[in-house]
Amino acid sequence: MARMTFAEAARRALAEEMRRDPLVWALGEDLVQGGIFGQYRGLAQEFGAERIVSTPISESTIMGAGLGAALCGTRPVVEMRIADFTLCAMDELVSQIAKVRYMFGGQGRAALVVRMPQGMWRNSAAQHSQCLEAWLTHIPGLVVAAPGTPADAAGLLKAAIRSDDPVVLLEPKNLWTAEGEVPDDVAPLPFGVARQAAQGDAATIVTWSACVPVVEQGVRESGIACDVFDLRSLWPWDEGAVVASARRTGRLLVVHEAVTVSGFGAEVLARVVEALGPAGLRAAERLGAPRAPVPFSPPLEDAMRISPARVADAVRRVAAR
Amino acid sequence: MARMTFAEAARRALAEEMRRDPLVWALGEDLVQGGIFGQYRGLAQEFGAERIVSTPISESTIMGAGLGAALCGTRPVVEMRIADFTLCAMDELVSQIAKVRYMFGGQGRAALVVRMPQGMWRNSAAQHSQCLEAWLTHIPGLVVAAPGTPADAAGLLKAAIRSDDPVVLLEPKNLWTAEGEVPDDVAPLPFGVARQAAQGDAATIVTWSACVPVVEQGVRESGIACDVFDLRSLWPWDEGAVVASARRTGRLLVVHEAVTVSGFGAEVLARVVEALGPAGLRAAERLGAPRAPVPFSPPLEDAMRISPARVADAVRRVAAR
Amino acid sequence: MAGASNETARRIAMLRDMARIRAFEREAVAAMRAGEAPGVVHPSIGQEGVAVGVCANLRRADRITSTHRGHGHAIAKGADAGAMMLELHGRAGGCCGGKGGSMHIADFTVGMLGANGVVGAGIPIACGAAQAIRLKQEEAIVACFFGDGAVNRGPFLEGMNWAALYRLPVLFVCEDNGFAAFTRNSAVTAGGGPAVRAEACGVPATVVDGEDVLAVDGAAADLVARIRAGGGPQFLHAKCYRWEGHTGTDAAAYRPAEEAAAARDRDCIGRLRAALEAAGVAATEIAAIEADAEAEMASHRAAAMAAAWPDLGAAFSDVQDSGAPAWPA
Amino acid sequence: MAGASNETARRIAMLRDMARIRAFEREAVAAMRAGEAPGVVHPSIGQEGVAVGVCANLRRADRITSTHRGHGHAIAKGADAGAMMLELHGRAGGCCGGKGGSMHIADFTVGMLGANGVVGAGIPIACGAAQAIRLKQEEAIVACFFGDGAVNRGPFLEGMNWAALYRLPVLFVCEDNGFAAFTRNSAVTAGGGPAVRAEACGVPATVVDGEDVLAVDGAAADLVARIRAGGGPQFLHAKCYRWEGHTGTDAAAYRPAEEAAAARDRDCIGRLRAALEAAGVAATEIAAIEADAEAEMASHRAAAMAAAWPDLGAAFSDVQDSGAPAWPA
């Protein structure tokens, strides 16, 4: 165990995978310079410019070349810089990468990772703050992972690289510098297994990504003992654990940074209601962002953010039902 | 009233709007040739090549130019050919068009329409069959309309053109040739007002777009009297009517062609559960596509489609709860 | 005369491939019109010389990426035409298990990495394939086919720059049939055309008469040799004409009938036939090749009509390993 | 000598604008480093000559589109620097109500259609703006600014072709400062560069020393005149250098210090200052202009720090009319 930042944990995990498998390589803008969050620092020196490839500002081709390279047997790590820029490569991700195995009847597979750091990061405004995880869970063919701790950043990145499915890894921009304990020998995490962060009978709280520490703190502040799940991966997601808990507590609260409307919280809520029947629950609610772009000004941005205090309020409300 | 196809109703509505307002114009591939579904037939002859503009295969610029043209006071109708190709223009739609008014503090508005015919159409396979309405409802700034009848195709297109908001119009590819009664003088439809297609106390059935006729028939086949709502617009959507009905019937079924996981059905279900509390309902379910791409082969494609028989089964199941 | 007869044999092989492509597509269009092959078929009839002239210079280990109009590329690269015909009919045994259809025809066993329903989408894929080939130190190149319409899409620019920058082993082949769907491409394209655009991004370009398979073959041989020698990407702009409409149901009313008729007079197959006859190959031998091609494809079509539909489970397989869909209730 | 003095007055105005941009950005970077201006600031210090030389030839009715590095374009087009400084501080009264910040600076009242956080995104927008101008028969043109990094994005190709095809009144201005974020752009760009690419798509191109505002002014005057005369789009490739890092916090360790120092010696402001002094303008007059600019921007910064935050309701306004978000519970 060692204490380190999210970025450092991710950096080490990638380095370890690149040492293990010479077919792993990474491509994206400014990678030789270390990436914009330092998550590639030093890797070009160790692995050379053929495996840590700085690219032009050509998002369609960064993504599409990742696919071509996967079809020819390498394991590319496709760096999108931030999730918003993936919007410049959506055809490549959704109509090509996600579908290639299926539409060619299993002849080829897109064994690659798309890293797309997402979410708010102090005052980046509307075009640099989006959370798009719900979109990706809607797309057949994609695995969607969303670490919320440094250890999981490492474990999920390793799992993503070794997976034969295309895996989208949503790293929370706001947590790159957050610290946590990371095992010396990080094992790849299985997809679809939540981490239970707290236990209690009052309610079942589900969250992921940047909201993980916020929810943990908010639940503590509420003083109410709840089951808290950090999903870690959104597709597949740990429906079994969440439904079992909700059956016991009878109360579900899903918290995420993304816009509430058509966010992944809707899917979690809907599945739990479908699984237990509405009568099996006393409360089922979501806490997310209003359906508005993210504003620049600090107090305005804060008004859109999930805070521990808002989580605590919601926990109290749900627990009281 | 006259009987006509969906495509013809839409064609007439656009022609009427273009006659009414010289600032309305359309751009997209093959428009001078009438568009691929005939929905622009004859318009180039009437309005000339400056207002019915055939463009290169440049989706990013078709979309982005629409925005620039709106910011300078015209009202462009942006034709995407099919929704799947919008994936080539997502940055322009999501990070530019949807956000421009907000991020510039109201200085400019994207008063434009994006037409994106969507969904399955006999054996078009994975890259030409996607339903992406849930994505769009998740994006602040966008209005999302989804007509399911020829009359609504006309009324919603007129409303979209006159709206000062950017409106995405999802025309169901499978219904272009479907016929229906269309008023001689089509009025623009207000957004957020559902059409109630049937009445009954057994359950509340919600649907839209290509599933409208399928659900109407399936409910008839079930022999069970239900409230059936064709939402017509998905953002805003007629939460009031649906919640009021579900309060009475206690049973909700949402049916759509899109993949169930993270589809807009999840949002409808979640809102109804949040509004009534889970205890206010005896059943809440969704019927959509499995999380798989759309296959080519007819029997495989049929296995993914919503059919009247599957709707009837679901209605019986929900009504029995 | 071993050289000459080798050369004649090579030309006869090219004629056979062109005849097979044409016969395949004639059957495919007929099947589509008869309602036997579902969905949409984009025939490349008249353009066979490009696919064949290029692929004659490729090895099995080489890869190709293709377009919505991809039957010819697939057959020229050695794909199994029977499995392709099954695929067009959506039947079990189709090269994509019936899940792809005409627009997603593929045969990875011969390096055919897939047709594509999105214009220009093969360009970035080809670039990445070439990067993988380099990383794995394989001896192979990539040929990337696309239409003239694709030169107006962003990925065209990105891919040209990318391939030139990393000096990738890619042969870009622009099949310029003059049309993008129902629009004459010159009506929506400015500047000096595909070759000029490629060169502006650092990819050397060659223009060739795509209706002359020997010219294509000669140009491709030269370019492929340069690429194999480590010379970086090359661009081949092949001018041709699409005899049929955009799809099997498009009557192509947007262009003069004489124009299409004139293209038929320039037939790539007819020209090679004439050249072979002039070189002393018997007309009967050529006729037999063409008859064989027609018989082969007619039998593939009959076999496809007789074949079983795929198992319904195929609709839910090969999506993904983690989080795969369950067979619905 | 009225002509000469008019010309001198014009040059003095250009000097003033350049000095104001530089002073604005010095304050902005300082405010960012002090933690007073939130988020990220991309300074264009050293590149002022391009914005000013181009905008000196624009009228109020003309439009511009801009980039993430847009302060200079905005000020040169006549935007209110005080409202801009408020915006950078996220305060009420900011030109975007505090909702946009530095990367989304805009002033529609002077035709500044907005900075953009997405590289290259202004290119299609400029094309559409020009189409609207034509449809409305307005007398105006559009100037579209972008960096050298943008020439590797797909929309660059699409937009060049589009503007040339429809002969739109657009002046494309490529501000080539040699870097795309932390990467030297020549290391990721193949071929003959921005001008060659534009010409390949049918847009005539001119290359100019962007560190010489008079050269930029002269070239822009010529190109703008051609555009106003209906000559279709034109491309101006202006070579310059970014004195600061990519953002206010980037130390630019990826380039030699001498290179940046050499660029400072070519200072566009210094060169115009020298030219004016040579033309007989008093050094004191020039010093006063620069001092005024500094005083103006210092006072804007002080005003911004004293200004109120926006009303919280602003977070929920101007999203859309139909389906607008409710103030959260």
Ligand SMILES: Cc1ncc(C[n+]2csc(CCOP(=O)(O)OP(=O)(O)O)c2C)c(N)n1
């Ligand atoms: C991105 C995208 N836009 C539009 C289409 C619709 N479309 C299919 S084929 C085609 C024309 C393509 O022309 P070209 O590239 O010249 O190929 P050709 O059909 O002539 O072989 C169009 C517009 C598409 N498939 N993909």
Ligand SMILES: Cc1ncc(C[n+]2csc(CCOP(=O)(O)OP(=O)(O)O)c2C)c(N)n1
């Ligand atoms: C589509 C997209 N990709 C990546 C980025 C991240 N990014 C912001 S500025 C920049 C460099 C842009 O270089 P250039 O166009 O030369 O403009 P400059 O910063 O030099 O003014 C990059 C890569 C972005 N904003 N948009």
Ligand SMILES: [Mg+2]
């Ligand atoms: Mg073509």
Ligand SMILES: [Mg+2]
């Ligand atoms: Mg630059």
